[in-house]
Structure formats: C-alpha cells, structure tokens
Amino acid sequence: MSILKIFDTTLRDGEQTPGVNLNLHEKLEIAKQLEKVGVDIIEAGFAIASPGDFEAVKIVAENIKDSKVASLCRAVEKDIDRAYEAVRNAVSPRIHTFLATSDIHMKYKLRMTEDEVLERSINMVKYAKKYCNDVEFSAEDASRTRVEFLFKVIEEVIKAGATVVNIPDTVGYTTPEEFGKLIRSIKEKVPNSDKIDLSVHCHNDLGLAVANSLAAIINGANQIECTINGLGERAGNAAMEEIIMGLETRKDYYGFTHNIDTKQIYRTSEIVSRYSGIRSQPNKAIVGDNAFAHESGIHQHGVLSEKTTYEIMTPESIGLAKNRMVLGKLSGKHAFEDRLVELGYNLSKDEIALAFDEFKKLADKKKNITDKDIEALIEERASEIEEYIEMESFQINSGNKLISTAVIRVIVKDRVITESATGDGPIDASFNAIERALGINIKLEEYTLRAVTGGKDALGEVFVRVLDRNVENDKIYIGRGISTDVLEASVKAYINAINRMISEKGEDILNI
Numbered sequence: 158m159s160i161l162k163i164f165d166t167t168l169r170d171g172e173q174t175p176g177v178n179l180n181l182h183e184k185l186e187i188a189k190q191l192e193k194v195g196v197d198i199i200e201a202g203f204a205i206a207s208p209g210d211f212e213a214v215k216i217v218a219e220n221i222k223d224s225k226v227a228s229l230c231r232a233v234e235k236d237i238d239r240a241y242e243a244v245r246n247a248v249s250p251r252i253h254t255f256l257a258t259s260d261i262h263m264k265y266k267l268r269m270t271e272d273e274v275l276e277r278s279i280n281m282v283k284y285a286k287k288y289c290n291d292v293e294f295s296a297e298d299a300s301r302t303r304v305e306f307l308f309k310v311i312e313e314v315i316k317a318g319a320t321v322v323n324i325p326d327t328v329g330y331t332t333p334e335e336f337g338k339l340i341r342s343i344k345e346k347v348p349n350s351d352k353i354d355l356s357v358h359c360h361n362d363l364g365l366a367v368a369n370s371l372a373a374i375i376n377g378a379n380q381i382e383c384t385i386n387g388l389g390e391r392a393g394n395a396a397m398e399e400i401i402m403g404l405e406t407r408k409d410y411y412g413f414t415h416n417i418d419t420k421q422i423y424r425t426s427e428i429v430s431r432y433s434g435i436r437s438q439p440n441k442a443i444v445g446d447n448a449f450a451h452e453s454g455i456h457q458h459g460v461l462s463e464k465t466t467y468e469i470m471t472p473e474s475i476g477l478a479k480n481r482m483v484l485g486k487l488s489g490k491h492a493f494e495d496r497l498v499e500l501g502y503n504l505s506k507d508e509i510a511l512a513f514d515e516f517k518k519l520a521d522k523k524k525n526i527t528d529k530d531i532e533a534l535i536e537e538r539a540s541e542i543e544e545y546i547e548m549e550s551f552q553i554n555s556g557n558k559l560i561s562t563a564v565i566r567v568i569v570k571d572r573v574i575t576e577s578a579t580g581d582g583p584i585d586a587s588f589n590a591i592e593r594a595l596g597i598n599i600k601l602e603e604y605t606l607r608a609v610t611g612g613k614d615a616l617g618e619v620f621v622r623v624l625d626r627n628v629e630n631d632k633i634y635i636g637r638g639i640s641t642d643v644l645e646a647s648v649k650a651y652i653n654a655i656n657r658m659i660s661e662k663g664e665d666i667l668n669i
C-alpha cells in the first residue's frame with residue numbers, strides 16, 4: 158500500500174478563518190497536538206505576513222521534532238528569505254512558495270504574462286533551493302489554469318528542484334471527476350512527475366473539498382493539504398478527519414495507508430475548536446456531536462444487537478470513548494494525576510498543583526467530574542495569557558420585571574476598581590460594568606454558550622468575540638471562560654478577551 162502524506166495547514170489557512178485569532182501559545186499547543194496525531198508536515202504560518210506570524214512559525218519550528226515544518230511564502234526573494242529564517246531551526250524544514258498560474262489571476266492580480274510567471278516560478282524555486290532541499294511549489298488557482306501551461310510550469314519547477322508540487326483548487330471550483338482526471342493527466346504527461354510528491358489543496362466552496370481530495374488520491378496524488386475541522390478561508394478546506402476516516406473505513410477501496418493515529422482525532426478536533434472558538438455543526442461528519450448518536454428506535458435496536466448494522470466505524474476509533482464518570486470531591490491528588498496521564502497530558506509539578514486546585518473548586522460545585530470537564534479545565538489553563546485584569550467579584554440583579562444591574566470588582570495591578578452598570582439582561586449589564594470599570598471601548602461581536610457535559614450542574618463554556626471600537630476594521634479577539642455558573646463564565650470570558658487585547662496592544666487601551 159502507498160503511504161499518503163498529510164500536510165496540515167490549520168495554523169496557516171485555518172487561521173485565516175474569519176474571526177479566528179490564535180496567540181503564540183495556542184499555536185504551539187495546536188502544533189504539538191498535530192505532531193501527536195501524526196501529521197507529516199505542519200504548515201505553521203505565513204512568516205512574512207506579520208512579526209507575530211514569523212514568531213509563531215519560528216517557535217513551532219523549534220519545538221516540533223516528528224513532523225516537517227513549513228512556512229508559506231510568495232514567489233518573491235524577500236518572502237522566501239523570511240520563510241527560511243523562520244523554519245531554519247526545524248529538524249525538517251520546508252519552504253512552500255506559490256505563484257498563480259490561471260489567466261484570471263495572472264491578468265488581474267499579478268499583471269504578468271505566462272512567460273513571466275513561468276520564469277519567476279523557476280527562479281524562485283531555485284532561489285529557495287539555495288536554502289533548503291525541501292521546496293514545495295504551489296500553482297495557485299491550478300484548477301482554473303490552462304492545462305498545457307500548468308503542465309509546463311510543473312515540468313519546469315521540478316527541473317528547478319521542487320520536491321513537492323501542489324495543485325490547489327484555490328476557489329473550490331472543481332469537481333471530483335474533473336479533478337481526478339487532471340491529477341491523472343499530470344502523472345501521465347508531465348516528465349518526472351513520479352519523482353516528486355504530488356499534492357492537492359482543495360477548498361470547500363461547493364462542499365466538495367474532501368470528495369475532490371479523495372478523487373485526487375485515487376488518481377495519483379500522495380500528499381493532501383487539509384485542516385482540522387475543515388477550517389480555512391471562506392467555506393474552509395478539506396477536513397483532515399474526514400479524509401483519514403474515509404481512507405480507514407474504505408481501505409478495501411482506496412488501498413492507501415497513512416501515519417495518522419486516528420485515536421487522537423477527536424482530541425485534536427476539540428483542541429482546535431476550543432482555541433479557535435469555532436465549533437463544528439452537530440451533524441458534521443466524524444467529529445460533530447451527533448456523528449455517533451443513534452436517535453431512531455430501529456437504529457438503536459440494530460446497533461444494540463450488532464454494532465455494524467448502522468455503524469461503519471466506531472467512536473473509539475477516533476478516540477471518542479464513552480464519557481467516563483471518573484472523579485469526585487473525595488478523589489485525591491494521585492487519582493487526579495493518574496487520570497491526567499491517561500488523558501495524555503504531560504504537565505509539570507506546578508501545573509498539576511494548579512490544575513488540582515481548580516479541580517477541587519469544581520468538585521465543590523459539581524458532583525461527578527468527567528474527562529470532558531478535566532479537559533476543559535486544563536485547556537483553559539493551557540491557553541491562559543498574562544492576567545493584567547483579574548475578576549475579584551461580581552453581583553448581578555436580574556428578572557423579567559427588573560432592569561438588570563451588575564456590580565463588578567476587578568483588580569488591575571493591585572488596584573481594585575468597582576463599577577456598576579445597567580443593561581438589557583444580566584450579561585449586557587455585566588459587560589457594560591466591565592467596560593466602565595476599565596474605561597475601554599469595545600464591541601461584542603459574538604457570544605456563545607455551551608455545556609461541556611450534560612446535567613444540571615454541567616460546566617458552562619462561554620466564547621466571546623470582541624472588537625476595538627476605536628479602530629476601523631480591527632482584529633477580533635476571542636475570550637473564553639468556564640464555570641458551573643454561566644454568568645461567571647461570561648464575565649471571565651469577557652475579561653479574558655480584554656486581557657488578550659492588552660497582551661497584544663499594551664495597557665494604553667485602558668483608561669483608568
């Protein structure tokens with residue numbers, strides 16, 4: 158069986174998902190999980206895009222050992238310089254450079270002729286090759302490129318030294334039959350195309366990203382670019398978990414193997430949704446909340462007597478074990494530590510001590526603590542940033558015939574500030590009070606609340622997205638908070654978002 162290489166671009170294309178803004182620490186945590194799940198190549202970012210992107214690629218490159226680490230760059234010398242600078246310390250660095258080859262992109266975006274694009278592609282692959290043996294070239298908008306020209310470009314970049322050539326369906330335009338044919342004709346007609354890794358990168362604008370990727374695999378592609386949960390620009394990219402479980406479940410048909418540890422899929426998906434603030438829809442294939450739920454009586458009966466009647470894969474195969482009721486108030490530190498190890502966490506003594514404190518606090522409020530609760534606690538800690546502002550206490554009055562009022566007490570560098578405000582409902586009132594206490598002018602773009610587990614005493618997890626009102630088109634900041642009390646979770650999430658804003662923009666945004 159041939160081995161399919163998985164090129165994960167959650168940290169680059171996935172991070173371009175509208176509303177997603179991962180900080181350095183979160184990117185590194187995601188990268189470590191991608192290494193654990195077994196992806197062959199991690200595209201860690203677009204190094205020249207900003208100093209923050211550069212730093213993220215560099216840190217990922219320095220910390221990841223088992224996966225190759227790539228940075229994207231335009232086919233321009235200074236971009237390539239920057240990309241190499243970011244990945245040079247990786248165990249296996251890769252430079253991934255791209256140039257558009259379709260008529261529409263060449264004419265309106267690049268204002269270049271075919272000859273100019275061909276020449277630049279060759280020269281920039283050669284330029285990258287001076288730094289790094291592993292050079293990937295992407296012909297942007299390949300699926301809308303004149304086929305003869307595409308063949309020519311591929312042939313020439315291989316001659317120039319490209320070790321991987323990527324055929325992106327940049328705008329999600331192609332169909333499985335058409336794309337499969339294109340990949341096959343590249344394999345058949347382009348000289349030396351068997352000497353390189355042939356890659357595809359499919360977008361999901363017509364809902365075909367996974368289907369197109371699978372069609373490419375059957376027809377000769379051996380590297381797939383994809384993201385966890387299908388995150389990415391617009392409608393997103395091909396979802397890694399769907400491609401892998403497709404190959405696994407239908408090994409008989411595809412005959413491909415891969416290096417992914419499928420038992421890590423669920424965990425990876427959870428970490429990415431938690432950090433990105435984007436949850437998959439419940440009916441999402443593989444990782445959606447309902448993907449393994451059997452609702453109808455006939456189905457339930459079938460699955461109970463023989464699983465395979467309605468189940469083509471098991472929840473265990475993606476690491477979705479039945480939610481175990483594990484610990485409670487009386488559980489000791491040892492039991493807690495053991496569970497952390499079983500869940501795959503590798504924490505320092507101090508981190509364990511902190512997590513155990515949180516666990517005890519939670520156990521006072523919630524009778525049975527499950528794996529999901531523990532994961533929510535740990536991952537809240539893991540992504541924590543410096544707390545300029547701490548919530549000291551809050552008091553909220555609300556009712557159906559009452560104007561909601563909130564009193565908030567926050568600590569900002571040893572200073573205690575108390576403020577009150579009214580609002581449309583308790584959450585609005587508390588957010589207004591926080592804004593007033595900090596003299597900050599922000600806009601709440603989105604608010605979501607979900608229960609981490611079932612039951613009345615479940616942990617509530619709140620995500621907020623906020624914008625700085627003072628700056629046009631400003632970046633969005635995500636905040637997260639968890640608590641058994643949803644108002645507390647909301648207040649924590651709002652303060653968390655403000656702390657993230659401060660860690661990037663400095664404390665000048667406060668007016669206190």
Ligand SMILES: [Zn+2]
Nearest residue numbers: 170327358390
């Ligand atoms: Zn893309």
